[in-house]
Amino acid sequence: MSNREDFINTWLCEMPENIGYMEMFDMYEYNIHDLKKHNASITNIKDNLYKAGDRVINYWYEDNNDILLGMELRKESEGLVVTSVAKNPMYKGRPPFASDLYNEVLKDTKYHLRIISDEQLSEEGFNIWAKLLQQGHKISVYDRGSETPGQSLITIDSVEELKKYHQEDDTDYRDIQYILSENSYIAETRAYFNTRRLRELAGTL
Numbered sequence: 001m002s003n004r005e006d007f008i009n010t011w012l013c014e015m016p017e018n019i020g021y022m023e024m025f026d027m028y029e030y031n032i033h034d035l036k037k038h039n040a041s042i043t044n045i046k047d048n049l050y051k052a053g054d055r056v057i058n059y060w061y062e063d064n065n066d067i068l069l070g071m072e073l074r075k076e077s078e079g080l081v082v083t084s085v086a087k088n089p090m091y092k093g094r095p096p097f098a099s100d101l102y103n104e105v106l107k108d109t110k111y112h113l114r115i116i117s118d119e120q121l122s123e124e125g126f127n128i129w130a131k132l133l134q135q136g137h138k139i140s141v142y143d144r145g146s147e148t149p150g151q152s153l154i155t156i157d158s159v160e161e162l163k164k165y166h167q168e169d170d171t172d173y174r175d176i177q178y179i180l181s182e183n184s185y186i187a188e189t190r191a192y193f194n195t196r197r198l199r200e201l202a203g204t205l
Contacts, residue, residue, distance in 0.1 A: 028086035029067045032060055049104060059105055061096045069096045071105065079112035079179075080105070085125060098124075099131040102180065113180040126166045129178055130159045138181050141165045145175030150197035 035052050036042065042052045045059070048068075052058050057080070060070030069087045073080040085098050102113065133139050133156060141162070143152040156162045165176040 024084055025067075025086040025088055028070050028072070028084060029088075031072070032058060032062075032067050032070060045104065045108060049101075051108070059101060059108075061101070069098060069101055071098070071101055073105070073113075075111075079114050080109060081114050085128065097131075098128045099135065102128065102132055103135075106180070114177055126162075129180070130162060132180060133159060133162060140179045140181070141176055142179070143175050144177050148197070148200045150200050 035058065040052045042050055045051050048061050048063050050060055050062055055075055057073045057075060058070060059073075061068040067088060068091050070085070071082060072084045073082050075081075085101075087098060105111075105113065129139060139156045139162065141154050141156060142149055146152050162178075165178075
């Protein structure tokens with residue numbers, strides 16, 4: 001696969017849109033129990049944190065066969081795409097927290113994370129990203145719908161700035177994507193976009 005295709009598959013393939021609040025736990029819980037039923041290869045990362053899958057990857061917290069919190073991701077060549085995050089309603093407001101799970105995924109994979117949720121981003125999904133920003137993670141945004149996405153990457157410095165890119169019922173923001181990188185990987189994230197930017201400016205795409 002070419003570098004151009006890698007960039008498209010990882011960074012340009014979906015469009016999140018603010019959809020308010022949405023409950024996905026029942027569907028997620030079913031999927032995890034179905035994985036276990038069909039003898040999927042499951043790894044115990046630590047304590048009650050588990051992982052399964054290769055191309056489609058799930059991380060989840062479990063206690064006595066009860067799913068507490070989970071995340072499904074799709075692996076692309078340059079990063080992991082978050083397709084869903086779901087928490088057991090019985091554990092709302094108490095640990096484990098989704099931001100902790102994001103941190104564990106970053107530690108386990110050393111990948112960049114890009115958020116999508118079936119082309120839409122819920123308020124709860126946005127709140128997770130805001131908390132990660134407050135915890136000191138590097139978050140960037142870019143416009144995947146732009147004719148020159150390589151030139152659109154912006155590093156976010158505050159939650160108020162992040163809110164500008166998550167506007168309900170505003171189609172101008174449907175193409176905005178969020179990237180989460182560990183501090184040591186932000187330069188590499190920017191390198192992907194700078195390579196794309198050079199090709200855009202040179203007209204070689």
